[in-house]
Amino acid sequence: MINPSTGIVMGHEASGTIHSVGSSVKSVKPGDRVAIEPGMPCRICKACKSGVYNMCRSMRFAAAPGPPDTQGTLSKYFRSAEDFVYKIPDQMGLDEAVLVEPLAVAVHAVKLADVRPGETVVVMGSGTIGLFCAAVARQFGAHRIIIVDILEKKLEFAASYLKCETFRSSTEASPEENAEQLLKKFDLVESGIDTTGGLVDTVIEASGATSSIDMGINVLQPGGKYVQTGLGKPKIEFPIVAMSQKELMVRGCFRYGAGDYELAVRFLEKGLIEVKSLISSITPFEKATEAWEKTSKGDGIKNLIQGVQDS
Incomplete structure (x- = not known):
């Protein structure tokens, strides 16, 4: 919990210019412009040594409630480890570099989903993370991408930004009904088979809304893959029967891990994903x-x- 008497400095999506470095630092120097990975793991626990440092129980993450050294990045100076800052190319603005953080979340989600060339991917939610998940899925070879949201204005932006298909789910319909409508609209129903499971390979849920989670499970084909990226209520009702009967691969997703920041920077550097x-x-x-x-x-x-x- 945040101490109300001391408060907390906010901010975890950040970029900046190196002001000074320690005597052992070799890879960056004062004046370098960098994207900042805002968490610092302990490096010695089992999770860290297993290569999943985002699972570190002693993670010091910017603007997360905890000790004083978890203050956020919204300050003139922010101290970071050498290997948790990433130099950005000259053509990339510091404003664009701020978005490396949410893009790294999307990279992590798509890697967990094991998106492969030719797949049909449905992304639930068209906020920043949802948009980036769709953009990264395309870079991983997804053939068809459908973004789902309840707000038409957000879907219009998604269609313009990604040149993808969109579906507006109805707040008046059940998750099952919305799933059925999506599958019918995009001709994702296998011939002769009912709509309890369409021809969707992967769902990445990026809203955290209970109805969105339910709908996402229902659009998947048997053996499909589901990654929960959005954070919502701590406990929800979940369509466990549909998950089990279709033998779905269901995974959680938390922040980012080894290689995710580097790949996010590379996507921007090569102009493969536009964030401006x-x-x-x-x-x-x-x-x-x-x-x-x-x-x-x-x-x-x-x-x-x-x-x-x-x-």
Whole structure:
């Protein structure tokens, strides 16, 4: 829990310019522009030694409640380990580099889903993570991508940004009914088979909404893959019978792991994924609350806060 008497510095999606380095640092130097991976694992626990450092129980993650050294990145200076900052190319802006963090989440999700060339992928939710999951799935070879949301405005942006198919789920219909409508609309029903399982290979759930989770399970074909990326209620009702009868591979997804940040940076460096159009505004640090207010109202997609500037 956050101590109300001391508060916490917010921010975990960040980029910056190296100010100074320790005597043993070799890979970066003052003046280098970098994307910042905002978590620092212990490096010695079983999870860390097994290569899944995002599972580290002693992770010090920026802006996460905990000891004082888990303060966030929304400050003039932020201390990081040498191997948790990633140099960005000259053509990449610091604003774009901020989005390496959510893009790395998407990379992790798509890798967990084992998306393969030719697959049909359904992404539930068209927020930043959902959009990036779809974009990364395309880079992994997905042939058909369908994004699902309840808001038409968000789906219009998704269609423009990704040139993908979209489906607006109805809040008046059940998850099963929405799943059936999606499968029929996109001709994903196997001939002679009912719609209890369509021809969808992979679902990446990026909203955390209970109805979205239920619908995602219902659109999958037998043997399909499901990755839960969105975080919602701690406990929900889950369609366990459908999952079992279709022998689905269901996985959780948490942050990012080894190689995810590097691949995210590479996607941007090569121009394979474009992120500039997701940046709705950049607010000076002194007016940071305005960015929070925009986000709380649902205005824009990514409302960035500029770092503290030298006077």
